[in-house]
Every structure is written in structure tokens, then in C-alpha cells.
Amino acid sequence: xxxxxxxxxxxxxxxxxxxxxxxxxxxxxxxxxxxxxxxxxxxxxxxxxxxxxxxxxxxxxxxxxxxxxxxxxxxxxxxxxxxxxxxxxxxxxxxxxxxxxxxxxxxxxxxxxxxxxxxxxxxxxxxxxxxxxxxxxxxxxxxxxxxxxxxxxxxxxxxxxxxxxxxxxxxxxxxxxxxxxxxxxxxxxxxxxxxxxxxxxxxxxxxxxxxxxxxxxxxxxxxxxxxxxxxxxxxxxxxxxxxxxxxxxxxxxxxxxxxxxxxxxxxxxxxxxxxxxxxxxxxxxxxxxxxxxxxxxxxxxxxxxxxxxxxxxxxxxxxxx
Numbered sequence: 001x002x003x004x005x006x007x008x009x010x011x012x013x014x015x016x017x018x019x020x021x022x023x024x025x026x027x028x029x030x031x032x033x034x035x036x037x038x039x040x041x042x043x044x045x046x047x048x049x050x051x052x053x054x055x056x057x058x059x060x061x062x063x064x065x066x067x068x069x070x071x072x073x074x075x076x077x078x079x080x081x082x083x084x085x086x087x088x089x090x091x092x093x094x095x096x097x098x099x100x101x102x103x104x105x106x107x108x109x110x111x112x113x114x115x116x117x118x119x120x121x122x123x124x125x126x127x128x129x130x131x132x133x134x135x136x137x138x139x140x141x142x143x144x145x146x147x148x149x150x151x152x153x154x155x156x157x158x159x160x161x162x163x164x165x166x167x168x169x170x171x172x173x174x175x176x177x178x179x180x181x182x183x184x185x186x187x188x189x190x191x192x193x194x195x196x197x198x199x200x201x202x203x204x205x206x207x208x209x210x211x212x213x214x215x216x217x218x219x220x221x222x223x224x225x226x227x228x229x230x231x232x233x234x235x236x237x238x239x240x241x242x243x244x245x246x247x248x249x250x251x252x253x254x255x256x257x258x259x260x261x262x263x264x265x266x267x268x269x270x271x272x273x274x275x276x277x278x279x280x281x282x283x284x285x286x287x288x289x290x291x292x293x294x295x296x297x298x299x300x301x302x303x304x305x306x307x308x309x310x311x312x313x314x315x316x317x318x319x320x321x
Contacts (some may be wrong), residue, residue: 022106028101029099030096034091036092045204045286054137055070055080059133059134065198083129086122086129086190096300097119135244139206140207143198161256177247177249183307188235189235189260190300199228202219206221211226236299237262240260252305253305256305259298263298270291
């Protein structure tokens with residue numbers, strides 16, 4: 001006997017947790033990816049400082065093994081862990097891309113595209129990592145490897161801040177009312193800082209600072225790196241000062257801009273100490289590189305917050321949609 005339509009059981013409504021978990025998971029994933037990418041740059045810097053770039057002479061394995069047990073020392077560990085971090089970043093980006101496609105109606109329209117771009121960049125990064133080993137640390141390859149890593153830091157940080165803003169339950173002052181002159185400032189500061197980082201990478205991959213301090217050779221790279229610090233620092237400080245003139249309500253932008261200015265001061269101090277110590281203290285040199293990666297991440301966040309907000313369903317709509 002057929003059941004009358006009015007008597008048929010209604011489908012069980014999805015609970016809030018069932019409907020909203022992608023909205024919570026994806027920003028959490030992008031936040032962890034930013035941390036992992038900054039760590040990747042710092043570990044890569046430590047690998048170079050400790051002369052561990054060829055500690056694993058083959059690729060993608062290390063001495064032909066996933067776990068080079070008998071070969072362990074600090075240098076092998078740094079190179080092995082650098083590759084492990086890169087592998088985990090690649091898997092995480094693949095998951096992010098899949099989630100952005102599967103639940104694309106719950107996120108801004110730019111998320112699948114930017115996730116796909118990040119996935120392509122990490123593939124390029126892996127290829128450059130292999131070439132770095134196979135080319136015996138050729139300076140142009142090492143510099144391109146760093147460029148891909150910094151591009152990922154910039155992109156993922158911008159994506160994370162854009163997601164955090166887009167998932168607000170209601171429009172706020174932070175998502176509107178930015179002056180027209182503002183968006184160009186984070187882009188300029190980020191461009192100059194990344195260029196300065198690449199100058200540093202080109203210098204480091206040639207061991208130019210060591211040669212300059214010890215034998216007076218290759219000093220032009222050190223000079224270029226020092227000269228490049230001035231426009232990059234001025235652009236970040238101008239960005240921080242300009243953020244104070246923004247309309248009220250842009251606290252996150254102002255906080256990130258002031259954090260960038262603080263990181264510039266720390267970076268300059270560490271740079272001076274690195275040269276005063278003649279690169280003899282690896283911890284100071286690595287801290288200099290870590291601060292640079294953090295600065296790129298902060299500027300990427302500012303960049304992401306400076307774009308016009310995208311229209312997406314609010315959390316309440318997602319929960320009941």
C-alpha cells in the first residue's frame with residue numbers, strides 16, 4: 001500500500017556541524033599552510049647556512065631510502081626534513097584544491113582558482129628542488145627555488161586573510177570603505193620585499209657575503225642586497241604610517257601593517273648583526289631569513305585584505321542551505 005505524500009517521512013535536516021564543517025576547515029587549513037610555508041623557507045635557509053644542500057645526494061629519496069637511518073647527522077636531517085615539509089605542503093594544497101572545488105558554492109569564486117595556482121606553484125617548487133640537487137646547487141636554480149617558495153607564502157597568506165574576511169556573518173567596516181589609494185601600497189611593499197629577499201637568495205647561493213668578508217671578492221652582491229633594503233624598508237614603513245590614516249574599523253589591516261613595520265626593524269637589526277658577526281653564528285643568519293619569510297607572509301595578508309570583498313553565503317545561510 002503506497003504511503004500518502006503527506007505521510008512520507010521528511011529527509012533529516014542537516015545539522016549545523018554537518019553543513020558548516022568545510023567553512024571552518026578550509027581557513028584552518030590555509031592558516032596551517034602559511035605556517036608550514038614560512039617554516040619551509042626558514043628550514044631551506046638553515047640547510048644552506050649549514051651547507052646541507054647536498055646532504056642527501058639523490059632525489060626524491062635520501063641515500064636511496066625514505067628513512068636514511070645509518071646516515072643521520074644534523075645536515076642530513078635538515079635536508080630530509082626540508083623535503084618532508086615540502087611533501088606535506090603539496091598534499092595539503094591538493095586537499096585544499098579538492099575542497100575548494102567540492103564546496104565551491106560556500107566560498108568566494110576566487111578560491112578554486114587561487115588554490116589551483118598554489119598547487120601548480122608547489123609542483124614547480126618540487127621540480128626546482130630536484131634541479132637544485134641535480135645541478136649541484138647552481139645559483140640561478142637555488143634563487144628560482146626561493147622565488148617559488150616566497151610566492152607561495154604570499155599567495156596562501158592572502159588567501160587565508162581573504163577567507164577570514166569573507167566568512168564574517170555580516171559585513172563589517174573591515175570589508176568596505178578602503179580608500180582607492182590603499183590597495184597599491186601593500187602590492188608595492190610586497191614586491192619590493194620579495195625582490196630584496198631574492199637578492200639575498202642570489203647572494204647567499206653564490207656565498208658572496210662570505211667571499212666578500214673573507215677575501216674581498218663578490219662584494220657587488222652584498223652591496224646590491226644592502227642597497228635594496230632601503231626602498232623595501234621605506235615602502236613597508238610608509239604602508240604602516242598610511243594605515244593609521246584609514247577610516248575607523250580597519251583594525252586588522254592596521255595591526256598587520258604595524259606588525260610589518262616591527263618586522264622590518266627586527267630584520268634590519270638582524271642584518272647588521274649578521275655582518276658584524278661575519279656570518280659566524282648560524283642562528284642569527286637563519287633568524288634573518290625567518291624574519292624575511294614572516295614579513296612576506298604579513299604583507300601577503302595585507303594584500304588579501306585589500307581586495308574588494310566577494311559575496312558568499314554567510315555561516316548561517318550555509319548551515320541551513
